[in-house]
Amino acid sequence: MACDPRGNRGICLRLARSARAATKQQRCESADAGEMDCASKVHPLKLNRMPVRNTTARWGAVSQTLHWVVVALIITQFVLINLELDLPLGAAKLALLAKHKSVGITILMLAAVRLIWRWLNPSPLLPDTLKAYERAIAYVSNTSLYVLMFAMPLTGWMMSSARNFPVSWFNLIQLPDLVAPDRELYRFLHETHETLAWMLVAVAGLHVLGALKHHFLLKDDVLRRMLPFTRTPR
Ligand code: HEM
Numbered sequence: 001m002a003c004d005p006r007g008n009r010g011i012c013l014r015l016a017r018s019a020r021a022a023t024k025q026q027r028c029e030s031a032d033a034g035e036m037d038c039a040s041k042v043h044p045l046k047l048n049r050m051p052v053r054n055t056t057a058r059w060g061a062v063s064q065t066l067h068w069v070v071v072a073l074i075i076t077q078f079v080l081i082n083l084e085l086d087l088p089l090g091a092a093k094l095a096l097l098a099k100h101k102s103v104g105i106t107i108l109m110l111a112a113v114r115l116i117w118r119w120l121n122p123s124p125l126l127p128d129t130l131k132a133y134e135r136a137i138a139y140v141s142n143t144s145l146y147v148l149m150f151a152m153p154l155t156g157w158m159m160s161s162a163r164n165f166p167v168s169w170f171n172l173i174q175l176p177d178l179v180a181p182d183r184e185l186y187r188f189l190h191e192t193h194e195t196l197a198w199m200l201v202a203v204a205g206l207h208v209l210g211a212l213k214h215h216f217l218l219k220d221d222v223l224r225r226m227l228p229f230t231r232t233p234r
């Protein structure tokens, strides 16, 4: 809008103010911001505009969403199966088991997307202060969680095939059988699935303790950089 000083003075003042703000924002975003007071005048959410991709300093929106959605689905799996195991054989039990299978297949698909996204993106670096054994623990536990996110659904799927029960994804897509019906194999896979579930509980428990230790004892950014709407360096 053009500014005619003989007309509305308010518009002229507002235009001048927004031009000054735009110039300041440009300078703040450029390398020569120097000692300028940039942070205090910008809305806090703008400081933290969430990047979609990861950087070496924080997880991007895609990784964070995948992480927390999968956490919620894994918790759902334990709730569903505990409800199912308490029921006598009947329609309600089978319906819960079908939901458990569909949610499990969803976890399998998201784990694949997550791994591909991880390969295509940088991962945030661990703090320099970590000792070699702490880095090793972080590496082994993250790798084990990935292995379990694949192994749990695959053993469940194979177990259902071995029992000659078809697996569908929310009744929308019928999935192929992974193995031929086999009673012995079914029993073995059932036990494996159960053991892996306990391993998942143990490793995820350690993982959570690690995240809390970083936040409350080491007071670094490791937990914050996996949480949306938090302040960390880019
Ligand atoms: C991350 C994904 C999954 C988790 C965390 C999970 C977890 C569990 C747990 C804790 C049990 C109970 C074991 C027991 O005490 O007997 C179980 C049982 C079972 N799961 Fe999964 N599961 C997952 C994926 C799947 C998938 C994808 C399928 C099939 C496509 C499946 C099929 C089954 C079956 C058939 C049982 C036995 C139920 C029964 O004995 O009545 N699971 N699962």
Ligand code: HEM
Pocket: 063, 067, 070, 071, 074, 114, 118, 124, 126, 142, 145, 146, 149, 204, 207, 208, 211, 212, 222, 223, 224, 225, 226
């Ligand atoms: C079943 C539950 C969980 C699974 C399977 C899981 C899995 C993972 C995996 C595989 C990573 C590696 C990063 C990636 O590639 O995405 C990761 C990172 C992370 N997780 Fe979890 N997670 C679980 C629960 C939690 C919970 C409850 C918390 C919070 C207390 C948490 C906090 C974190 C943090 C802070 C990171 C980033 C670590 C870093 O920056 O180095 N996770 N998680």
